[in-house]
Structure formats: structure tokens, C-alpha cells
């Protein structure tokens with residue numbers, strides 16, 4: 001019996017049972033096939049590895065067979081139905097989060113970011129939403145978890161798409177690894193002590209109930225009552241799910257383009273219309289986040305912004321690409337025929353062009369390294385493979401969490417009264433590259449005046465800009481691969497110490513001056529006595545003296561005094 005006949009018989013058999021959704025791979029990238037997929041409203045159409053993957057109803061497989069288009073079935077709705085019982089329920093997740101929080105109050109804080117839309121419907125009298133009284137739970141991991149410390153913030157989000165439950169399990173697995181290894185493993189201990197890590201394992205609990213508990217395997221959105229019937233309508237493939245907004249199309253940057261309520265990617269009536277999205281936005285705006293990962297499935301890829309522009313690049317493109325590659329290399333790529341080395345890594349637009357996503361909003365508004373990690377080759381693998389998948393993804397998560405702790409320039413920016421200020425931070429070699437997409441500049445935060453610039457090792461020129469003040473330019477900022485480079489900036493009028501003694505010995509210079517109570521000092525230098533003096537980071541400052549090895553023709557120095565904190 002030839003393969004074609006086997007498939008045909010198999011399909012006949014399946015179609016007798018009932019129509020079902022299938023994840024299909026077509027080993028061809030012909031434009032006509034892509035157009036046909038769009039016409040039949042196949043979803044998640046993505047081109048990679050010289051092929052196309054998409055979700056479609058099995059009734060369309062006849063067309064592929066009739067036209068001799070080679071394809072394979074990656075997974076099916078009935079497999080997902082069989083496997084979903086092995087995945088955690090909302091209640092199990094919340095119990096687990098409460099248990100770890102109760103056992104580790106010294107480094108965990110558990111709190112609700114807010115209620116889900118279904119919960120809000122129920123609270124306003126819609127009785128059919130009684131079973132959706134959910135919260136979006138967030139775990140903050142850090143020493144002194146009750147205090148907002150001046151540390152880098154990183155997020156780890158799962159379950160934004162409710163029919164991608166591996167994203168929830170992997171997120172929980174990473175969380176539990178950190179919790180169980182605090183005080184045991186030196187990297188984990190450092191990450192928790194020196195950063196604030198925010199886990200939101202299940203961002204879309206309402207949608208997850210539709211999938212996990214009610215069996216609507218195609219439901220990836222929340223449960224926005226688009227048809228106004230007061231009932232949560234689950235997504236079966238044929239109707240595309242009349243209810244719900246795709247949370248990952250509802251963010252307010254590059255918003256729009258998915259106006260059909262029945263579409264799995266429906267973007268809602270307006271940006272920020274969904275409470276689940278607003279809750280995450282407010283968290284990310286309220287702390288100094290440098291980056292985070294949102295987990296999805298499938299495609300086995302590490303994706304970085306931008307996602308909405310097929311021909312544009314982020315200023316930080318090469319830095320994000322480098323990180324994505326480091327992460328991707330550690331995750332084995334598996335499929336039914338074996339294991340290969342490494343996930344793919346792409347600028348997101350090269351895999352799937354999408355608007356209103358968390359990735360683009362995070363990067364374009366907040367300049368976060370807002371990564372999308374597409375797990376696995378199938379949405380709902382069986383339990384034994386799920387465990388393997390969780391372990392496969394641990395190292396990449398640790399690489400990401402540690403990234404801000406090396407090859408990064410950071411500091412506090414204040415004015416002359418030493419109050420933190422929201423300044424703009426430009427890196428000449430990064431932010432003035434021609435042809436890049438215009439986005440918001442990197443800013444320091446209002447609480448600490450803290451900024452982070454994650455860079456590749458090298459030497460850079462920084463410009464700090466604050467309204468009402470002259471720009472401060474700092475040249476020769478050295479970034480190395482093993483540590484952070486600290487660069488604190490004080491805006492304001494420059495007051496210099498009047499009497500400074502300068503001595504040159506061999507190839508070193510030493511300055512000293514009278515110490516005054518209540519002041520800190522900075523050294524400025526210039527190669528001409530009347531040209532602009534710049535903050536000089538090359539010397540070593542100790543109390544009332546400063547010393548450096550002279551490597552260039554800078555021979556004029558001034559000592560700035562700034563009131564202490």
C-alpha cells in the first residue's frame with residue numbers, strides 16, 4: 001500500500017468520527033499554497049525550514065492530497081484532548097504558588113495583579129461566569145520581597161495564549177527551580193539577591209478554563225463576550241470562537257489589523273481594552289524592567305523584537321540577536337524523528353508578522369528586551385515529553401535572567417540636589433544607526449533614576465539628556481563580558497573645587513584637594529584648557545585624591561563637587 005493511500009484511508013476513517021483541527025506541515029513555500037491557506041482561514045501560518053506550518057480543519061486535507069502537495073500531520077485535536085488532562089489546573093497552580101510563598105517568605109511575595117474579565121462579568125451580575133472568578137497571580141522573587149529595591153526587574157510570563165499550556169508548565173518549572181535552589185546554587189542565589197524577578201505563570205486563566213476544563217482546544221483568547229449573549233462561548237475551529245480577544249494583539253503599540261471578532265487573533269475594540277493586558281502593562285511601567293520572556297508554543301524558536309515590521313530593525317537588534325542565539329543553542333530541538341542541536345532564533349517579523357504584541361510594545365515603549373519563546377513542535381505534548389521540555393528550557397532561562405548582570409552599563413541619574421530624574425540615555429554606536437525603526441529612547445526611572453543599557457562588549461560613547469540641562473557626554477565607556485559597568489550621572493550646574501594640586505609622575509597623574517564635609521567628587525578632563533571638560537572615568541577616586549595612568553593627551557583636569565545624598 002503506498003503512503004498516499006494510507007493517508008487517504010486514515011483521513012476517511014477520521015472524517016467518519018468528526019471534523020477536527022490539525023497542525024499541518026507542508027514542505028513547500030509556494031505562494032499559491034500560502035494564498036490558499038489564507039483563503040480557507042487556516043491560522044498561525046508560519047514559514048520556516050523551507051516549509052509552512054498552519055492549523056486547519058481536517059476537511060481541507062483532501063485538497064492537499066488531490067493536488068499532490070506533500071504534507072505531514074504534526075498533531076491533532078484528539079491528541080490534545082487526550083493529553084490535556086496531564087496539565088495543571090488553575091486551582092493546582094494557585095495552590096502550588098501559595099505553598100511556595102508560605103514556605104519562603106524571605107524571598108517570595110505572591111499577589112494578584114487583578115481579576116480576569118470573566119471575574120468582572122460575574123461581579124457585575126452575569127451568572128454564567130460563576131466558574132470564572134479568577135485572579136492573575138504574580139510571584140515576585142527577590143531578597144526583601146516586600147520592598148521595591150533598586151535592582152533590575154525581569155518578567156517571565158506563561159499562558160497568554162490559553163491553548164499553549166506548555167508555556168504555563170515551563171514557566172512554573174523555571175520558578176520552582178529558582179525557589180528550590182536559592183541558597184544552594186550560586187547563580188540562582190545571585191539572581192534572586194541582585195534582581196527582582198516577576199513570574200506570571202498564567203496570564204489568561206479564563207481562556208485556560210475553556211481549554212483545560214471545558215475541552216475547547218482551539219480557544220486561545222480570553223472570554224470577552226463579543227456577541228453579547230452573556231455566555232462564555234468556547235472556540236471550536238469551525239466558528240473560530242466568536243468570544244474572546246487575543247491578548248497578544250491588544251497591546252498599544254502598532255495596534256490594529258485584526259478587527260474580526262471570530263478571528264483567533266481578534267485585537268479587541270481598542271488597544272488596552274482587556275484587563276489582563278492592562279494589568280501586565282501597569283506592572284511593567286511601574287518598575288525598571290530591562291527585559292523578560294513571554295512563553296508560547298510551537299515552532300521551537302527564540303524570537304526578539306521587532307514583530308510588526310517585516311523590513312525594519314530594532315536599534316538593539318544585534319545585541320538581542322546575540323542573546324537569542326546564546327539561549328537557542330542550549331535548547332535541544334526535538335520532533336518525532338529525533339533531536340537536533342538548538343532552537344531557531346529570529347527577529348520575530350521573520351517568523352510571524354503580528355501587530356499589538358507584548359514583544360513590540362515592551363520594546364518600542366519601554367525599550368525592554370521583550371522576548372517571545374516558542375516552545376515545542378506541538379501545542380499539547382504528552383506528560384513524559386512535557387517533563388523533558390521543561391528541563392530542556394531551564395538553561396536558556398538562566399542565561400536570560402543573568403544577562404543584565406554582565407556586559408551592561410548601569411547607574412543612577414540625579415540632578416544637583418541628588419533627586420532621581422527621568423533622563424534619556426543614548427549610546428552613539430547604537431541609537432543613531434541609520435535605517436533603524438524609530439522607537440522611544442531608553443530612560444531612567446523616576447524612583448531611583450536607574451537605567452540599564454545591555455550591550456555587546458566594546459567601547460561606547462554615551463549621551464545623557466535631561467530637559468532644562470546641557471547634555472552630558474561620556475566617551476570611552478568600556479563594556480566587558482564578565483561584569484556590569486557602573487556609570488552614575490549628576491545633572492546640574494558644575495561647581496569645581498578651587499584649589500587642586502596636580503602632579504605628574506612617569507605616565508601617571510595624581511590630583512588631590514581639601515576634603516569638604518557633605519560633598520562627593522567627580523573628575524573632569526580635557527585636552528585643551530578652554531574646551532569642554534568631560535567626566536573622566538579612567539582614574540581611581542579615593543576620598544580627596546584621584547589617580548590615573550595617562551593613555552592619551554588629556555592634561556587638564558577639574559574636580560567637581562556635588563552635595564552628597
Ligand SMILES: [Zn+2]
Nearest residue numbers: 161164296297
Ligand atoms: Zn502563542
